[in-house]
Amino acid sequence: MTQDAIFGPFFATVFLTLLVWVYMYIRRISFITSLKTRPQDLAAPGTLAQISPPNVSNPSDNLKNLFEIPVLFYALVLYVFITKQVDAVYVNAAWVFVVFRTLHSIVHCTFNLIMLRFYLYLFATLTVWFIAIRAALVHFI
Numbered sequence: 001m002t003q004d005a006i007f008g009p010f011f012a013t014v015f016l017t018l019l020v021w022v023y024m025y026i027r028r029i030s031f032i033t034s035l036k037t038r039p040q041d042l043a044a045p046g047t048l049a050q051i052s053p054p055n056v057s058n059p060s061d062n063l064k065n066l067f068e069i070p071v072l073f074y075a076l077v078l079y080v081f082i083t084k085q086v087d088a089v090y091v092n093a094a095w096v097f098v099v100f101r102t103l104h105s106i107v108h109c110t111f112n113l114i115m116l117r118f119y120l121y122l123f124a125t126l127t128v129w130f131i132a133i134r135a136a137l138v139h140f141i
Helices: 003-035 047-051 054-065 069-082 088-109 114-140
Strands: none
Touching: 003 054, 003 069, 003 088, 054 088, 069 088, 069 114, 088 114
């Protein structure tokens, strides 16, 4: 397995973030234009969030969420690459993370079934902790 194999899931997560960002703007722009109000009327902090229905606010919340645990994922991927530890276990774990984060985003941005979303988030995050603990053990042992 080449060291570069770890960048498939890395960039898949980057592009997931891009897709959620685009989807968020599509939902926001559609909502704002449906209000028949001036965008300046929504300029005060929190105003748009207060009046947005879930189909507008959930993609925004999901985008924010993609800058939490995934940041650790990016750092760990770079660490594993730089230290030349990339192997099938890391690459497969990284793809597991991508799959569960993608499913989490789909659920969060659409029908938002809370317990399903929670378990998808949990499994994705446990995968990141697995990568972190494995990398730390290799580093310190």
